[in-house]
Amino acid sequence: AQSVAQPEDQVNVAEGNPLTVKCTYSVSGNPYLFWYVQYPNRGLQFLLKYITGDNLVKGSYGFEAEFNKSQTSFHLKKPSALVSDSALYFCAVRGRSNDYKLSFGAGTTVTVRA
Amino acid sequence: DTGVSQDPRHKITKRGQNVTFRCDPISEHNRLYWYRQTLGQGPEFLTYFQNEAQLEKSRLLSDRFSAERPKGSFSTLEIQRTEQGDSAMYLCASSLGLREGIYNEQFFGPGTRLTVL
Numbered sequence: 001a002q003s004v005a006q007p008e009d010q011v012n013v014a015e016g017n018p019l020t021v022k023c024t025y026s027v028s029g030n031p032y033l034f035w036y037v038q039y040p041n042r043g044l045q046f047l048l049k050y051i052t053g054d055n056l057v058k059g060s061y062g063f064e065a066e067f068n069k070s071q072t073s074f075h076l077k078k079p080s081a082l083v084s085d086s087a088l089y090f091c092a093v094r095g096r097s098n099d100y101k102l103s104f105g106a107g108t109t110v111t112v113r114a
Numbered sequence: 115d116t117g118v119s120q121d122p123r124h125k126i127t128k129r130g131q132n133v134t135f136r137c138d139p140i141s142e143h144n145r146l147y148w149y150r151q152t153l154g155q156g157p158e159f160l161t162y163f164q165n166e167a168q169l170e171k172s173r174l175l176s177d178r179f180s181a182e183r184p185k186g187s188f189s190t191l192e193i194q195r196t197e198q199g200d201s202a203m204y205l206c207a208s209s210l211g212l213r214e215g216i217y218n219e220q221f222f223g224p225g226t227r228l229t230v231l
Contacts, residue, residue: 004156034219043118043205043222044157090156100145100211101170102220104156 002027004091006105014113019081021108023074023091033074034092034102035065044090050074061085081112116140118223120206126229127196134192135226139208146189147220148181149205150174157205163189164211196230203227 003026036044048059055067092102119138149157162170165186183189207220
């Protein structure tokens with residue numbers, strides 16, 4: 001079975017400060033990893049994915065994520081947070097078999113204060 | 115708007131009634147997924163179609179739930195004899211599957227929020 005853990009329910013940062021949202025995963029074999037963001041009353045928006053290659057993945061809106069196989073982690077980062085980054089963030093994983101469903105974490109609410 | 119669309123956006127029903135939701139995926143996407151999201155949780159997989167074939171169903175999808183994608187385009191999710199525990203956001207997603215080993219991200223619709231009274 002595959003699963004994702006997001007250990008922090010909430011992350012609070014000041015605008016302009018670095019933002020990190022943590023994610024660890026469990027899956028058989030090598031993973032596909034994803035980050036999505038959800039704004040109120042909106043669907044999930046894709047931010048970035050790790051499939052293979054460089055461990056540092058760059059995505060939308062200045063976000064990046066680092067894949068660490070030994071620590072089974074895929075933390076989301078942004079060097080300088082904006083108030084508009086305040087939202088609910090989900091990490092998701094799937095294995096490399098013919099199993100296309102995503103398994104999501106419970107989500108982390110990010111609040112960026114001005 | 116060329117994204118995934120879902121209808122209705124909100125549905126309030128009484129326990130025991132049947133409801134049906136529709137999802138229109140991005141036009142060229144051959145894969146379509148249904149997820150359920152409850153408050154404070156991430157989306158949970160319900161079922162998945164490749165073209166018109168339903169290839170996987172979660173054990174969350176009880177006998178009261180049925181999904182179809184008759185022409186490989188839009189999909190419907192029906193819940194019969196709704197229960198209060200069915201109250202949730204139902205999300206639809208689609209992706210373009212080119213060939214085995216190539217995986218493109220899923221794009222999500224805005225969801226249908228179901229409230230069962």
